[in-house]
Amino acid sequence: MKKKNVKGNIGNKSQWAMVWFRFRKNKLAMFGLIMICILLVLSVTSSLWIDYSRVYTQNMVDRFQSPNAEHWFGTDQYGRDLFARVMYGGKISLSAGLVVVAIALALGVVVGGAAGFFGGRVDTILMRLCDIFLAVPRLLLAMAIVSALGQGTEKMLIALSISTFPGFARIVRASILTLRNQEYVEAAKCCGTSSSRIIFKHIIPNGMGPVIVSATLALGGTILGIAALGFLGIGVVPPTPEWGTILSENRTNIRYYPYLGLIPGMFIAISVMCLNFVGDGLRDALDPRTKN
């Protein structure tokens, strides 16, 4: 007699393909993904198709032009093309964000992984260290580290990475601890699976989910942080274009020339929003039970 799969034939899609399938059905998440990719590509490649000089060349005659055919976003108080500055700024804001999250993720995986895997003394020491960093608001810690290290974009990157990785470490550790005790790990051990196989085939694929969601959302927060630090004049310093520094430069002029404030701000908001969409979409795709 035929056995029927009551749920219908889902086919032999792998777990990640299932996640991608569910993600694709989420229109908001897909929109976010596409937008952020466009922004990323546009800004990272900006040095290829926008002449560097347009970013810095001052041209007092053309100052304070509203968006027009020649200057798509208009010009600022020094006559510099805002479009070029926003695009170049995006390169720094977005790629700096990526670098910070990448470094923090790597550190977090190593520290959290070691803590979760080895347990005992190692766990306690590593987690106490993380607690120390987590005791202070992230932005403040980054600022303190910058004050000790000195000004500059690279130093800011280091500072932000250090203030971000403890959060990741906690999540990675929590993931590992939950998974270690799952029944299917016990089942795998009973079947005689080796430790490394357990790690790579069971723990990592299942544990990566929450970490990736967290990384995506942290990217949004990091971009906001970089912009805030730029605005304050810590980290990226004018005249280097970065969405935050552009806003700080034009602070007194926005009153009369709103586009100078609206446009960079919009770019920040849209980037972060898209990342939030993607992060939420990933979270829903990984655990569909939370939806209905």
Place this chain on the structure above:
Amino acid sequence: MAMGKYISKRILLLIPVIIGISLFIFFILSIAPGDPAALILGADATEADIQAKRVEMGLDKPILVQYINYMAGVLKGDFGKSWYNGYDVMEEFLNRLPNTLQLGLMAMAISAVVGIPLGVIAAVKQYGVFDYMTLVFAMIFSSIPTFWFGLMAQIYLCIKLGLLPATGGGSFIHLILPAITLSAAQLASQVRMTRTSMLEVMKQDYVRTARAKGCSERRIVVRHVLRNGLLPVVTSLGGSFATIIGGSTVTESVFAIPGTSNMLINAVKVRDIPVVMGVLIVIAAFVGVVNLLVDILYTVIDPRVKLGT
């Protein structure tokens, strides 16, 4: 675990935290390039001047000695003097603290008092118009940079329309717009959190039991769902506070409020380490105390949890 014992234990735990952070910053300072003394004196200082300044700042001693001297001072409540303009760190901090505290508390109050009810209503009327609007609002305000929101609000409400003072602190009317600005991001996240938590609780079996007993929907929400749903929200209050402290930096900057966060920003820009350290340490202690209070509050409202768990 008895209350008193638990509190002392938690307060004692703050000590390694403070030592850890301060040690870390000192360590970075020691390996970082650039000479703080030279920076402060400026470009035309002579080598002799710089050396004299270094001695004055205590920078000629080995880093460990510097650290021990500093911590010894901290124990006595002496956080040193600003490298930049010589004022006493602790004294200046205490002068400015009321502004920042007022700002932070107002922002927390706004985000809780507005955010939580919005989240509850959104959950109860799930998929309705209100729910979608709330989610859209939450999404927007989670993505807008605080400083940008503050800047725009300042320009349009204060400068152009003249409704509120643009800068300065000290009174309620001065702080209302900054508080709203500061609370915006937290409010958005509070609404989402509350909504999610309420929805989770609504799916629980004991809600179905309550319905089977004949409870009205309103009674179910108020008596059964609300109290259970707010538990995770209470837990997040500590983190909320930390985030608001973080956000107060840009808010105080935009609105030129003479608070401790502004003090920190100015100090960071010129690498005025004693000020930075002082503010950092006190804030870490503050956040620790707030977390402790939140944890105690939680054990009071959830009968399943005892102190120390």
Place this chain on the structure above:
Amino acid sequence: MSKKILEIKNLYVQYNTDEAIVKAVNGVDLTLDKGEVLGLVGETGAGKSTLALSILKLLPDKVGQIVSGDIMFDGIDIVNANRHEMMRIRGARTSMIFQDPMTSLNPILTVGEQIYEVLDLHYPEITKEEKNRKVDEILKLIGIQPSRKNEYPHQFSGGMKQRIDIAMALVAEPELLIADEPTTALDVTIQAQVLKLMKDLKQKYNSAMILITHNLGVVASFCENVAVMYAGEIIEKGPVEEVFKRVDNHPYTTGLFDSIPDLTTDADRLVPIDGYMVDPTHLPHGCKFADRCPYCMEQCKQNSPPLYTNGIHSIKCFRYSGMEVK
């Protein structure tokens, strides 16, 4: 004055999920007399819980739907009753005990408060002292010290929590109690305790009862009548003695009996029923048991048999068409 407390006629209930429509209850007729104890038997997915939830209109809000049919509780039209009428009935005239005692109680309210709530909802006119007295009284009946009423659910064991659920369900002295697998989540020894308790309470309050279970032994020791459900239909019903005589049974019921180990015979292996229950999103045209039935005829695949009855015992199978006594 009608002896019937519950009359269900031709009830169809479905769940409208994103992926498909799940036809959970397909044309159920059921009646219950005052004080009668009916056992509702069937495997997981047969529709028993859905049927129970429909009687109290506790189906999941947007997803569950009573498509057609009647449910009359003591003359009241349940299907068309509004929210207020249902609120008055639930807990006071009809109450329900759910399967998992670990999650049925609100963790942050005391046990006493939760039992008190039932009285508060339905008998606001009696005094606070009287309500408290009733709470104490029922706690004693279920074997829990009244002094424990200020404790929280997590301080009680699974069996005690189930007894507290029973207390909540019976304190308002309902005319109908629906118990959805009340002992499935409990140890065997606790099961016996809980069942005895329910028996005693039923005697005291003379409530009618629908006991949903997949355990035939429980039905045998506890119920007067039994109804067997399969794929959303009642395929056999009658007095317990008749059905359990094992003389005339629906092939599915026979299969159920055969798959229970029997201490009196010498068998090498248990005899399970081949195959799986039909997919409720894709119901077949003919008899829903057709593809698992050892006696399946051509007719069975084409048409769904009616419920043949001899007045006492009813079986939904073409093999029993001769049962009808006219």
